Each structure stands twice: as C-alpha cells, then as structure tokens.
Amino acid sequence: MKSMTREYGARAIRLSPLLAVLLAARHAWADGPQATPDIFAPASTPAQSIVGLSIFTLAITGAIFVVVGGLLTFAIIRYRERSTDAASEPPQIYGSVQVELAWTVIPILIVVVLFLTTARIIFAIQDAPEPKSALDVTVVGHQFWWEYRYPKLGIVTANELHVPVGKATYLRLLSADVMHSFWVPQLAGKTDVVPNHPNETWIEPQHTGLYVGQCAQFCGVEHAKMLIRVYVDTPEQFAAWVHDQQQPAPSDPEVAAGRRVFETNACTNCHRIAGTPARGTFGPDLTHLASRATLASGAVINNPQNLREWIKDPDHFKEGVLMPAMQLSDLQIDQLVAYLSTLH
Amino acid sequence: MADQTLPIAGTLGVTPQRSRSSRLLAWLHEWVITVDHKKLGILYISYSLIFLLVAGAEAICIRIQLAMPNNHFLSPEVFNRLFTMHGTTMVFLVGMPILFGFANYLVPLMIGARDMAFPRLNAFSFWLTAFGGLLLYYSFLGGFGLYGMGNAPDVAWFAYAPLTEKAFSPGHSTDYWALALIVSGFGTLGTAINIIATTLSMRCRGMTLLRMPLFVWLMLVVSAMTLVTITPLTAAQAMLVIDRYLGGHFFDTQAGGSAVAWAHFFWIFGHPEVYILVLPAFAIENEIVPVFSRKGIFGYPAMVAASVGIGFVSMGVWAHHMFTIGLTSVGNTFFVLSTMLVGIPTGIKIFNWLATMWGGRIRFASPMLFATAFIFQFLIAGLTGIMLSVAPWDWQLHNSYFLIAHFHYVLVGAIVFNVFAAIYYWYPKATGRMLDEKLAKWHFWLFVLGFHITFDTMHFVGFMGMPRQIYTYLPDRGWGPLNLVISIGGFIQAIAVLIFVYNLVHSYFRGKEAGNDPWDAWTLEWSTPSPPPVYNFATDPVVYSRRPLWDLKHPEDPDWKYES
Numbered sequence: 001m002k003s004m005t006r007e008y009g010a011r012a013i014r015l016s017p018l019l020a021v022l023l024a025a026r027h028a029w030a031d032g033p034q035a036t037p038d039i040f041a042p043a044s045t046p047a048q049s050i051v052g053l054s055i056f057t058l059a060i061t062g063a064i065f066v067v068v069g070g071l072l073t074f075a076i077i078r079y080r081e082r083s084t085d086a087a088s089e090p091p092q093i094y095g096s097v098q099v100e101l102a103w104t105v106i107p108i109l110i111v112v113v114l115f116l117t118t119a120r121i122i123f124a125i126q127d128a129p130e131p132k133s134a135l136d137v138t139v140v141g142h143q144f145w146w147e148y149r150y151p152k153l154g155i156v157t158a159n160e161l162h163v164p165v166g167k168a169t170y171l172r173l174l175s176a177d178v179m180h181s182f183w184v185p186q187l188a189g190k191t192d193v194v195p196n197h198p199n200e201t202w203i204e205p206q207h208t209g210l211y212v213g214q215c216a217q218f219c220g221v222e223h224a225k226m227l228i229r230v231y232v233d234t235p236e237q238f239a240a241w242v243h244d245q246q247q248p249a250p251s252d253p254e255v256a257a258g259r260r261v262f263e264t265n266a267c268t269n270c271h272r273i274a275g276t277p278a279r280g281t282f283g284p285d286l287t288h289l290a291s292r293a294t295l296a297s298g299a300v301i302n303n304p305q306n307l308r309e310w311i312k313d314p315d316h317f318k319e320g321v322l323m324p325a326m327q328l329s330d331l332q333i334d335q336l337v338a339y340l341s342t343l344h
Numbered sequence: 345m346a347d348q349t350l351p352i353a354g355t356l357g358v359t360p361q362r363s364r365s366s367r368l369l370a371w372l373h374e375w376v377i378t379v380d381h382k383k384l385g386i387l388y389i390s391y392s393l394i395f396l397l398v399a400g401a402e403a404i405c406i407r408i409q410l411a412m413p414n415n416h417f418l419s420p421e422v423f424n425r426l427f428t429m430h431g432t433t434m435v436f437l438v439g440m441p442i443l444f445g446f447a448n449y450l451v452p453l454m455i456g457a458r459d460m461a462f463p464r465l466n467a468f469s470f471w472l473t474a475f476g477g478l479l480l481y482y483s484f485l486g487g488f489g490l491y492g493m494g495n496a497p498d499v500a501w502f503a504y505a506p507l508t509e510k511a512f513s514p515g516h517s518t519d520y521w522a523l524a525l526i527v528s529g530f531g532t533l534g535t536a537i538n539i540i541a542t543t544l545s546m547r548c549r550g551m552t553l554l555r556m557p558l559f560v561w562l563m564l565v566v567s568a569m570t571l572v573t574i575t576p577l578t579a580a581q582a583m584l585v586i587d588r589y590l591g592g593h594f595f596d597t598q599a600g601g602s603a604v605a606w607a608h609f610f611w612i613f614g615h616p617e618v619y620i621l622v623l624p625a626f627a628i629e630n631e632i633v634p635v636f637s638r639k640g641i642f643g644y645p646a647m648v649a650a651s652v653g654i655g656f657v658s659m660g661v662w663a664h665h666m667f668t669i670g671l672t673s674v675g676n677t678f679f680v681l682s683t684m685l686v687g688i689p690t691g692i693k694i695f696n697w698l699a700t701m702w703g704g705r706i707r708f709a710s711p712m713l714f715a716t717a718f719i720f721q722f723l724i725a726g727l728t729g730i731m732l733s734v735a736p737w738d739w740q741l742h743n744s745y746f747l748i749a750h751f752h753y754v755l756v757g758a759i760v761f762n763v764f765a766a767i768y769y770w771y772p773k774a775t776g777r778m779l780d781e782k783l784a785k786w787h788f789w790l791f792v793l794g795f796h797i798t799f800d801t802m803h804f805v806g807f808m809g810m811p812r813q814i815y816t817y818l819p820d821r822g823w824g825p826l827n828l829v830i831s832i833g834g835f836i837q838a839i840a841v842l843i844f845v846y847n848l849v850h851s852y853f854r855g856k857e858a859g860n861d862p863w864d865a866w867t868l869e870w871s872t873p874s875p876p877p878v879y880n881f882a883t884d885p886v887v888y889s890r891r892p893l894w895d896l897k898h899p900e901d902p903d904w905k906y907e908s
Binding site for chain 2: 018035036037038039040046047049050052053057058060061064065069071072075076079080081085089090091092093094095096099100103104107108109112115118119121122123125126127135143175177179181183185188189191192194195196197198199212213214215216217218219221222223224225227273299319320
C-alpha cells in the first residue's frame with residue numbers, strides 16, 4: 001500500500017510538465033553521468049517512509065492551494081471594478097459568525113490529521129530499535145571531511161562510506177570541531193553532527209549503488225566541498241572491502257623513496273598509515289587511500305595527476321582547506337605520489 | 345472625491361516659516377536633530393531602502409557565482425561573507441527598520457495623536473539602529489584588524505556555535521556581527537517600548553482599543569513580541585562576546601560548552617522574529633485590501649484575535665528550526681504540533697482578506713496589485729511552511745534550497761511585496777505627490793516575473809538535494825540549469841527594483857499632486873494635508889467607529905451603527 005502511494009506520487013511528480021522540461025534541460029546540460037541526490041528517489045528505509053509522508057502532505061497542501069487559490073482568482077476576476085459599476089460603494093459586510101467558525105474548524109481538523117500522521121512517522125524512524133545484526137559506524141565530522149570508523153571491524157577510513165545492502169547500518173555522529181550535518185538524501189533525512197552532543201541516525205538501503213550527499217550545516221570556508229559518498233555494496237562486495245581495509249598498508253620496496261618523504265615530513269602529524277610510524281589523526285586515514293575514488297572529500301577524482309596537484313597546492317582544488325602546501329620539490333612530490341598510489 | 349475638504353481640521357492655516365538658508369547643511373541639520381515621528385519614519389524607511397539595495401547587490405553577486413557549477417566568480421571566503429551579510433542586512437537593517445519606519449510614521453497619525461509618546465527616545469532609537477548598521481558594515485574595513493585586510497562576518501546569519509568561537513573565527517569579524525546586533529537591538533527595543541506606550545496612551549477621543557485600525561493593532565502585537573524576543577538575542581550575543589574575550593565557555597564546545605544552547609537562544613529569538621517581520625506586512629494588507637475593495641475589513645474581532653494568537657503561539661515554535669539537531673522524538677512531536685497550530689490563525693487572516701475582497705469593487709491600482717500578489721505568495725509560503733513543519737520531511741528539506749525558497753517566499757513574496765504596496769499607498773501622504781502609475785506597473789510585473797522565476801525554481805533544486813550556503817557545486821549533481829534560471833530571475837528582480845528607485849526619485853519632483861486623500865480611504869491619516877504638518881492635527885480628532893472617514897463621507901450610513 002505504501003509503495004503504491006509512493007509510485008503514484010513519483011509518477012505525479014514526473015508528469016508535472018514544468019518538471020519534465022526541467023529534467024530534460026538538466027540532462028542536456030551535464031557532460032557526465034548524473035548523480036542527483038533527489039529526495040524523491042529513495043533507496044533506503046527512512047528515506048522511503050519520508051517520501052510516503054511527503055506525498056500525503058503535498059496532497060493536503062495542494063488541495064488547500066487549489067481551493068483557496070481558486071477562490072482568490074475568482075474574487076479577482078468577478079469583483080474587479082468595471083466601468084459599468086454604479087458610482088456608489090458596494091454593500092458593506094462586517095463579518096459572519098457561521099462562515100468564520102467554518103474556516104476555523106476545518107483547518108483545525110486538517111491539523112489534527114496531519115499531526116497524527118507525522119507523529120507516527122517521527123516515532124517510527126527516531127525510536128526504531130537497533131537490530132542485533134546492524135552494522136555500527138561512527139561518523140566524525142571534521143572541518144571539511146568525514147572520518148568513518150567501524151569499531152567492531154577495526155576499520156578507519158575517510159570520505160567514502162561502504163555499507164551492505166539490505167541490512168541496517170547505525171551511524172553514531174560525532175564532531176571534532178564545529179557543527180556539521182550528515183545528509184545523503186536518498187538514504188535518510190539529515191542529522192546534525194554536533195560537538196559535545198552525540199547523535200544517531202540509521203539507514204537500511206534496498207538497492208546497491210553509489211549515493212551522494214554532503215554536509216548540510218554551514219561549517220566554514222570549504223563547507224561546499226565536504227561531500228559524502230556512500231557505496232551500498234552487495235554482501236560479497238562488502239565482505240571483500242572489509243577484508244581489504246583490515247590489511248595494513250602494503251609496503252612496496254619500489255616506492256621506498258616516497259615513503260621516506262612521507263615519514264620525514266610533517267605529513268605524519270596529521271595522517272595515519274597503518275603499519276607505519278605515521279599516526280596523525282587530524283587528517284584522513286591514508287592506509288588505503290588508493291582504494292578510494294575521490295580526493296579532498298569527494299571534490300575531485302582520485303588519480304595520480306590530481307593527487308600530485310593536491311599535494312603540491314591543496315588550495316587549488318579546495319581553497320581554504322586546512323592541509324598546508326608542504327613546499328616539496330617536484331622530485332619529492334613524484335616519489336610521494338608514487339608511494340601513495342600503491343596504498344590499495 | 346480626491347480633494348474634498350474634510351470637516352476634520354487638518355491645518356492651522358499657518359505654516360512654520362521655512363529656513364531662509366537653503367544650504368545643504370541646514371537641511372541636513374534639520375534631519376539629524378528631528379524628533380518628529382514622521383521625519384524619523386522617513387529616515388527609517390530611507391535607511392532601510394539603501395540597505396535593501398546593498399543587500400540586493402550582495403544577492404546578485406551570490407547568484408552570479410551559483411549560476412554555473414564550478415564557477416570562479418567569487419572565492420569561497422568572499423561568498424561566505426556575502427551570504428552572511430546579505431542575511432544579516434536583510435533581517436536587521438532592512439526588515440526591522442523599514443517596518444518600524446512605517447509604524448513610526450503611521451501609528452500616531454492613525455490614532456489621532458500629534459507624535460509618539462517619547463519623541464526623543466524615538467530619535468535615539470533610530471540613531472542607535474543606524475549606527476548598528478554602520479558598525480556592521482565597517483567590518484568590511486576593520487574586520488580582521490591586526491590580522492590583515494578587513495573582512496566581513498562569515499559565520500552565516502544564525503552564526504551557529506562553535507564556529508563563532510575564537511578557535512574557529514579569529515580576528516574581529518564575528519565581534520562586529522555580535523556588537524552591531526546588540527547596538528541595533530537596543531534601538532529596536534526603544535522603538536518597541538515607544539510604540540506600545542503610544543498605542544496605549546496617545547489615542548484620540550473615541551478611539552477605543554477595538555476601534556483602532558488593524559495596522560495599529562498589529563504594530564502593538566509586534567512591539568510586544570519584540571520586547572520579549574530581542575532579549576534572548578542580546579543575551580546570547582553578550583554570552584558570545586564573553587566567550588570570545590573573557591574566557592567564558594557558554595558555547596565553547598572544546599571546554600564543555602553547548603552548541604545546542606546557542607541554537608535555542610538564537611531561534612527563540614529567530615522564529616518570533618519572522619512573525620515580527622511578517623505581522624507588519626499583514627498590517628499593511630489590512631489597510632490596503634479594504635480601501636481598494638471598497639469594503640470594510642471582514643471579521644475585525646477575529647483579525648485582532650488571530651493577530652494576538654499568532655503572537656503568543658509563535659513564541660512556542662522555535663525548535664522547528666532544530667528538528668535535525670537531535671531533539672528527542674517527544675520534543676520533535678511537540679514542536680510539530682505547535683508549528684501546525686500557528687497555521688490556523690494565519691489561515692483565518694487569509695480567509696478574512698479573501699472575504700473582504702468578496703463582493704467588493706476591486707480597484708487594481710499599484711498598491712492593490714502588490715497586496716493581491718502578497719495573498720497568493722503568502723498562501724504558498726504558508727503551505728510550504730506546513731510541509732516544513734512535518735518533521736520527518738523537514739529532515740530532508742531543512743537547510744536545502746527548499747527552505748531558502750520557503751523563507752524568501754515569506755520575506756520577499758510577502759514582506760517585500762507589501763513594503764512596496766505600502767510605499768505606493770502612503771508615498772502620496774508623505775510627499776504630497778503620486779508615484780508614477782505606469783512605472784509602478786512595470787515595476788510590479790517585472791518583479792512578479794523575476795520573483796517567481798527565482799523562488800519557484802528554488803523549491804525544485806531543494807528537492808534535488810542542493811544544500812544552502814555552498815559557494816559551488818559539482819556539475820554531475822544536475823543542479824546547473826535550475827541555478828541558471830534562478831539567477832536570471834534575480835536579475836529581472838534587480839531591474840524592477842531599479843525602476844522603483846527611479847520612480848521614487850522622479851515622482852518626488854515631477855509626480856502628480858496627491859491631495860489629502862487620493863485613494864478615498866477611511867483612516868485618520870488621510871484627513872491631514874499631504875505631507876502632514878508637524879503637529880499632524882490642528883484640533884484633536886474625535887472618532888466614533890473603526891472607519892472615521894467613512895462615517896464622514898457617508899453620514900447616511902455610518903459604521904458606528906453596526907459596531908457593537
């Protein structure tokens with residue numbers, strides 16, 4: 001039943017001609033594959049129940065709009081001044097108890113219905129008990145990137161969250177500095193990430209794929225590039241990913257020079273690479289950097305050219321990022337990029 | 345009709361001698377030292393209009409930057425300063441002063457008084473507000489102080505903690521923000537006290553509370569709300585300054601402070617603030633709709649009750665700005681209910697305006713055009729407000745462009761539209777000249793077009809997951825085309841506003857003579873000459889009903905026969 005309303009709602013929205021034109025325009029515009037975090041294209045339980053509720057709300061408010069807007073339009077057309085009007089004033093009417101009572105009581109009834117429906121969904125989402133099988137992830141918001149910790153699996157990673165399909169994942173939200181907000185529209189509503197005020201949210205994705213989102217609470221200069229990527233994997237893919245992430249960083253003697261650059265510069269103050277002396281915690285964990293698709297919290301594709309540019313001048317991609325330019329020589333940067341590219 | 349002489353004496357027949365010196369300095373001196381409520385009203389309104397242009401220019405810069413994905417028109421630092429200043433300016437330096445400007449100008453005239461209760465407090469309040477604004481804008485020069493070039497605050501207009509703490513916001517830009525709001529807040533408090541005192545103690549004979557024009561009623565409610573809500577804002581700013589300079593830890597989360605407390609303080613001011621801004625827009629609507637429909641307001645007692653009701657309920661809805669911050673489910677549910685309840689008195693108002701128009705003979709002169717667009721837009725703003733009050737949906741919509749669209753529908757679609765309506769309506773009273781009606785129509789239609797292109801579209805980018813306050817976005821998000829449309833609409837609005845400004849200046853010198861009562865209206869201000877003399881009324885007026893001028897114009901069928 002709920003899925004039917006959702007279908008109808010989604011179709012009604014697609015049928016809206018304005019939106020159809022806009023959607024066409026949006027496909028003509030972009031030159032790559034689209035990844036629009038559309039709130040009406042849910043792929044996970046809380047987001048789906050929200051769509052159901054929002055269609056219901058849209059129907060009620062839409063009906064009110066049609067009735068009141070229609071009456072107003074009628075009044076404008078019917079009662080506008082015409083040249084044939086008599087010079088005298090129209091009859092004066094000061095009020096009517098019955099009419100006024102009616103338009104007070106009807107809205108009250110609407111509020112009661114809408115409130116009860118809303119309250120049900122609030123409790124269903126917010127107070128949902130955590131199933132035993134749920135995956136636990138701790139999300140830490142930092143000025144302008146995301147840290148993901150899987151306490152039971154011993155994994156620490158950054159900016160790209162992996163979760164299994166068809167299973168609940170509970171996210172505990174902490175902040176290392178200022179307020180942020182964790183928002184992946186297709187998976188769930190947003191929940192703020194508040195320092196000194198741990199929050200929790202959960203998702204239960206039904207479809208595999210990549211879902212994007214971003215920080216939704218202004219948090220400083222690079223708030224716009226604090227992007228979120230959530231990979232919903234099949235159970236097999238997820239198990240393989242977990243296995244890979246649990247390994248210490250590969251140590252390839254061919255890139256020992258790059259490793260030396262990393263370990264003898266200030267890189268280690270902020271970054272951690274498991275199995276090496278680098279144990280910093282201010283910046284993202286780089287143990288498996290090369291396994292990630294993006295750099296700079298989702299701002300650019302992770303490839304050697306971008307990585308090189310990023311290390312040379314972090315401001316180039318992300319002006320105001322807290323990572324400083326390390327003033328390394330070209331040779332050192334080449335060695336460093338070669339080393340980091342082996343961290344699968 | 346327009347120029348009939350009314351039996352309420354409007355002039356003593358002597359005008360105070362004009363200063364022989366026509367030098368600029370003398371003119372300026374007169375405006376600086378004035379304690380006349382009308383001059384202060386005009387000062388408030390002009391001051392706000394100047395800041396409207398400034399904040400509008402900031403919005404245009406923001407829209408150029410966002411017109412394309414990955415645009416490099418503005419750096420992130422500048423973008424963040426501009427949206428912070430745009431929001432702060434529009435709320436504190438445009439919205440509040442312009443509405444108090446109208447209150448200042450009109451309340452004494454409407455209740456048959458010769459001035460406000462405390463004229464000198466009135467002048468003091470204006471100048472405090474004005475210097476608060478200048479202090480805020482001085483941050484562009486002095487914000488970073490010793491740290492380098494000047495800069496403006498960049499912490500967003502709600503300045504969530506702990507981003508405002510010293511650790512994350514070094515330099516002085518945040519101090520300028522906090523201190524400027526404290527200063528202008530005191531000015532606002534002074535005006536609020538003044539308006540309350542004036543309406544309660546300066547009414548002319550026969551003007552009982554239930555005969556006051558609805559405009560005055562709403563200003564009374566707004567002033568009472570201002571007294572209650574500016575206080576937590578000022579307290580919060582003081583705590584913030586203590587945190588920053590005296591080692592306090594109210595909001596310093598690194599030392600155990602609470603970021604959530606700031607949000608509560610800010611929104612317990614911030615939400616009633618929205619009603620403080622929109623009730624004066626209702627006030628304007630209540631004057632314009634009856635006059636141009638040629639019918640008295642429908643359901644006056646219900647309108648008064650609804651206004652007072654909105655005032656009370658709006659004090660208990662603030663945490664609907666915080667549905668995502670991690671309240672308990674019971675807390676969220678409570679604020680869903682209180683927020684939905686506020687829709688009921690608001691709905692009553694819309695129905696009453698509709699009923700006032702119903703059966704009338706509506707003249708679509710420029711004030712009524714804006715006032716009619718107001719009803720449509722406010723209806724939509726109210727309905728999107730209901731959508732946002734549905735907490736689970738708000739978890740999606742909060743801080744998205746849908747939210748931006750919603751509150752600009754309120755702030756522009758309702759408030760700015762009615763500010764324009766009010767200026768077209770009362771400009772003849774204040775200057776003695778009509779605004780050009782043809783330019784007014786251009787202004788109206790272009791502004792309506794631009795407004796809808798911009799803000800209707802914003803709802804949809806919000807549905808597509810675009811958050812607010814981001815200086816750029818990736819092309820693959822698919823938000824590019826809609827943002828371009830939004831920016832185009834912004835430019836159309838800017839052109840419309842320039843036409844309006846031209847009209848204001850042009851008509852001041854070249855406009856048609858207005859006469860006392862160009863709109864054939866019913867409240868006391870139209871019985872005075874245009875512009876009214878310093879003393880307003882030569883003899884104290886006496887009123888017998890809510891529409892004293894209706895009674896004079898229709899002695900055969902006066903209102904007082906029907907009012908209980």
